[in-house]
Amino acid sequence: MSESTPRLEPTTHVTASFVHEERLLFEQSKPGCRGIEFPPLGVPAVDARSLLGKMFRAQLAELPEVSEPQVVRHFVRLSQWNYSIEIGPYPLGSCTMKYNPKVNEVLANLPGFARQHPFMPEQWTQGSLKLMKELEKQLCAISGLAACTLQPAAGAHGEFTGLMVMRKWQESRGQGHRNKVLVPDSAHGTNPASAALAGCESIELKSNAQGLLDADEVRRAMGGDCVGLMVTNPNTLGLFEAQIAEVCAIVHERGGLVYMDGANMNAIQGKVLPGAMGIDAMHFNLHKTYSTPHGGGGPGAGPICVRADLAPFLPVPHIVEHDDGTYSLDYDQPQSVGKMKGFFGNFLILVRAYAYLRAIGAEGIARNAELAVLNANYIMAKLRGVYSPVHDVPCMHEAVFCDKSFKDNVKTLDVCKRLMDYGYHPPTMYFPLNVSGSIMIEPTENEPKEALDEFIEAMLAIHAEAKSEPKTLTSSPHRTFRKRVDETTANRKPVLRWRREVL
Numbered sequence: 042m043s044e045s046t047p048r049l050e051p052t053t054h055v056t057a058s059f060v061h062e063e064r065l066l067f068e069q070s071k072p073g074c075r076g077i078e079f080p081p082l083g084v085p086a087v088d089a090r091s092l093l094g095k096m097f098r099a100q101l102a103e104l105p106e107v108s109e110p111q112v113v114r115h116f117v118r119l120s121q122w123n124y125s126i127e128i129g130p131y132p133l134g135s136c137t138m139k140y141n142p143k144v145n146e147v148l149a150n151l152p153g154f155a156r157q158h159p160f161m162p163e164q165w166t167q168g169s170l171k172l173m174k175e176l177e178k179q180l181c182a183i184s185g186l187a188a189c190t191l192q193p194a195a196g197a198h199g200e201f202t203g204l205m206v207m208r209k210w211q212e213s214r215g216q217g218h219r220n221k222v223l224v225p226d227s228a229h230g231t232n233p234a235s236a237a238l239a240g241c242e243s244i245e246l247k248s249n250a251q252g253l254l255d256a257d258e259v260r261r262a263m264g265g266d267c268v269g270l271m272v273t274n275p276n277t278l279g280l281f282e283a284q285i286a287e288v289c290a291i292v293h294e295r296g297g298l299v300y301m302d303g304a305n306m307n308a309i310q311g312k313v314l315p316g317a318m319g320i321d322a323m324h325f326n327l328h329k330t331y332s333t334p335h336g337g338g339g340p341g342a343g344p345i346c347v348r349a350d351l352a353p354f355l356p357v358p359h360i361v362e363h364d365d366g367t368y369s370l371d372y373d374q375p376q377s378v379g380k381m382k383g384f385f386g387n388f389l390i391l392v393r394a395y396a397y398l399r400a401i402g403a404e405g406i407a408r409n410a411e412l413a414v415l416n417a418n419y420i421m422a423k424l425r426g427v428y429s430p431v432h433d434v435p436c437m438h439e440a441v442f443c444d445k446s447f448k449d450n451v452k453t454l455d456v457c458k459r460l461m462d463y464g465y466h467p468p469t470m471y472f473p474l475n476v477s478g479s480i481m482i483e484p485t486e487n488e489p490k491e492a493l494d495e496f497i498e499a500m501l502a503i504h505a506e507a508k509s510e511p512k513t514l515t516s517s518p519h520r521t522f523r524k525r526v527d528e529t530t531a532n533r534k535p536v537l538r539w540r541r542e543v544l
C-alpha cells in the first residue's frame with residue numbers, strides 16, 4: 042500500500058485489525074452463563090407445565106448462554122464491521138442515503154404511534170388518521186396532483202400500484218386492451234420490472250445523445266396499444282428530462298397516461314410541480330427523501346399521487362376528512378384497484394415523513410433541492426478533467442462518470458473497492474447499463490462542503506493510484522474486515538447469515 046493511503050483513517054474497521062478469530066466471536070455460549078438475574082419470587086410459584094399442557098416445551102430452546110456485556114460487545118463489534126451514514130458519507134447514486142434527523146426517530150417511537158394496534162377502531166385512531174391525511178395533502182402540494190394513497194410499501198410497490206390504477210382508468214374507458222408501457226433506457230431498473238408485474242410489456246426508448254428522452258422517439262413509439270410512459274425524472278444519469286411537457290402532451294393526445302418515478306424528487310421538490318408538467322401519477326420514496334434511511338431491506342413507503350380523475354381507482358380504504366374535523370376510512374370505492382398493503386401501510390415511516398416535512402416547511406423543501414443539486418455539481422466540477430462525466434453538463438441529484446479515464450489500468454469495481462480503504466461506502470456502479478463502467482455519485486443535500494472536499498480528495502488520490510500502482514486497487518479493499526470477495530460467488534451463492542460450517 043502506498044505511503045499516501047491512510048490519510049482518511051477509517052475508524053469503522055479498527056476492530057478488524059485485532060480480531061482474527063471470527064469463530065470465537067460468534068461461539069461464545071457457556072452453559073449456565075446468564076445476562077440477567079431474577080430476584081427471588083415474591084409470590085407462590087406456578088406450575089407452568091400443568092398450565093400449558095401440551096404447549097409446554099419438552100426441551101429447552103437452544104439459545105446462547107451469554108452475559109450482558111458479551112451481548113452488547115458482540116452487537117457493537119458487528120456494527121463496527123459495517124458502514125453507516127453515522128460514520129461518513131454514503132454517496133450511493135440513485136439510492137439517496139442521507140443522514141436523517143434523530144428527532145424523527147423519537148417521534149416515530151412515541152407510544153401513541155408505535156404501540157397502536159392495527160385493529161384499533163377508527164374512533165381511537167383519529168390522531169393517526171389526521172396525520173396521514175395531512176401527509177397526503179403535503180405530498181399532493183409537492184407533486185401538484187390531486188389525490189394520494191400512502192399504502193405502497195416501497196418505490197417499486199408505488200410504481201406497481203400506479204400502473205394498476207392507470208390500467209383500471211383505461212379499462213373504465215374501454216381501453217383495457219392497452220398493455221404496453223414505454224420505458225426510457227435511463228429509467229430506474231424497477232420501472233420495467235413493475236410494468237411486467239402489472240401485466241405489461243415494456244418498450245425501451247433510447248436516450249438521445251444528451252442522455253435525455255426524445256419527443257420524436259416517444260412520437261414514434263406511442264401507439265394505441267400503450268398504457269403510456271413511465272419516466273424517471275430526474276433520470277438515472279442525473280439529468281432533468283427537458284422535453285417532459287412535450288412528451289406528456291404526445292402521450293395524452295394518443296390516449297395514454299404518464300407515470301413519473303419520483304424517487305429522485307429531492308432534486309426538484311419545491312421547484313417543479315410534476316402535475317403541471319403533465320404527469321398523471323407518480324410516487325415518492327419517503328424512505329429516501331423524507332427521513333427514513335433507504336435500503337437494508339427495511340420497511341419503506343412509496344405513496345403515489347394522481348390527478349383528480351384517477352382518484353377513484355386508488356387503493357382502498359381512502360382516508361376521509363369530515364367537516365366536523367373527524368376522519369374515517371372509506372372502503373366503498375367500487376372502481377378501486379383494491380388493497381395494496383395491510384392496515385395503514387408502513388405507518389411509522391409516514392410519521393417520520395410528516396414530522397420532517399412539518400419541520401422544514403415549504404422553504405426547507407426547496408432549499409433541500411437546491412443543496413442536493415449544488416452538492417452534486419460541486420463534485421462534478423471538482424472531478425471533471427480527471428474522471429470523465431458521462432454528460433458534461435450541469436447535473437441534478439447525482440454526478441455520473443464513466444470509466445474512460447482509467448479503464449486501461451483498472452476497472453470501475455477496483456476504484457469503488459479502493460474507496461472503502463479511504464473510509465467511504467462505494468457509490469453505485471455499472472448502472473445505467475448503457476454507460477461503460479459507470480460510477481454514480483449522489484452526495485445528497487446533507488453533506489457539508491468539508492465532507493465533499495475530503496471525498497473528492499480520496500477520489501483524486503485513487504485516480505492517481507490507478508496509474509501509478511494499479512495493483513493496490515485491484516487487490517483492494519485492504520483495510521476492511523472482509524477483504525475482496527469473489528463477486529460471482531457472492532452473487533450466486535450469497536451467505537447472508539453467519540454459519541459455523543462456512544468459516
Ligand SMILES: Cc1ncc(COP(=O)(O)O)c(C=O)c1O
Binds near residue numbers: 302
Ligand atoms: C429512481 C428510483 N426509482 C425507484 C426506486 C425503487 O424504490 P424501492 O427500492 O423503494 O422499491 C429507487 C430506489 O432507490 C430509485 O432510486
